Amino acid sequence: MPVEPVEPPPTRWVFGDPGRFDPDDDLVGIGADLEPGTLLAAYRRGMFPMPVDDRGGPMYWFSPVERGVLPLDGLVVSRSLRRAVRDFEIRVDTALPEVIDACADPRRPSGWIDRDIRSAYLRLHDLGWVHSVEAWRAGVLEGGLYGVAIGGLFAGESMFHRARDASKVALVGLVDLLRDEHADDRLVDTQWVTPHLASLGVRPMPRQEYLARLPALLTVPPPRRLTS
Template identity: 55%
Template structure:
């Protein structure tokens, strides 16, 4: 059962540091672990993990993709998508993560260790899923980490048309309704054409860190 109020885990034993603003390259460090305390410390520094062939990488992109929560005006197609589905939060977290992993696809980075790690964060109240449901069941969704006013979106998937888009619109609405929309930070890591169509823009590492400092003290809308 997920905690209603996030529980702070034991602190990480690792010495984590954020890269300088002018550091080149997106990969900053290799090693450490995926314990809850390590993950939370990393996100609070603007880092996120991805498995590498020979270890665990910690990334801080020089150009970070974020979606402005205020203003956010969904296109007509996004609005239509949102009306087609019922949006739920945290009713099928494990299923969303498992389906985001796209089993059998060689490009998938979500392995068993990642699924287990974010499952532990979910049990502590820090990781959440936003889901799109229809009459046939779970149709798509996304998951990520919520710390204060930061929501770090990790991955999304859909099994039926526009279901992930509907979940995304539902997430943004939840963030907006929590207040302080101009201070909240919706992080989507790297820009892609799909994310650009959802409203993502690129900012510098320095600007991301500035916004992160502002966002973290805010109350989480998903706790």
């Protein structure tokens, strides 16, 4: 039977009106906390957190002016990636702490996942909102990603690979898991567009368009293959 996500107590913080975000700035808020109710309230308003230093300063909240999004029918799978998919086994939620730790590896450039972020998303996972999609080969975790699933929105947080194409295989696996009778109403949010993600079909969506689509996305039934 599907496991329904558990709604946490509501946040004590009041977020600003998304319609009044600075149209030229991805940064839209500073402060608040990382309680489950706060995180869910933020995602439901088109925002996500990211620390900007490792000295325990306030949390920063972003809503990119140009959002990176991947419609499920927009995924680009090259011939070589299609071959690579056959070499891996896709698993869901069997190694979320390991996936987060691999994404947080301090040797990676532009690392941003700290201890507080790790703890916060593990708590959201315990409530049924955060999931990892993992690429395994010969019993070894070679790549993966994790993110927040709310209705028809999968808000990707980070991905990693230890073997060539393993993170791409995890993304292919995610899209496959989201393909159901509501596939046309689902969207993968990648936060920003990078050249790597663009090669896989991720495209920019203006903030206002993203925010306009968000209410309908949130009403879509959660993907059973992620929550069962």
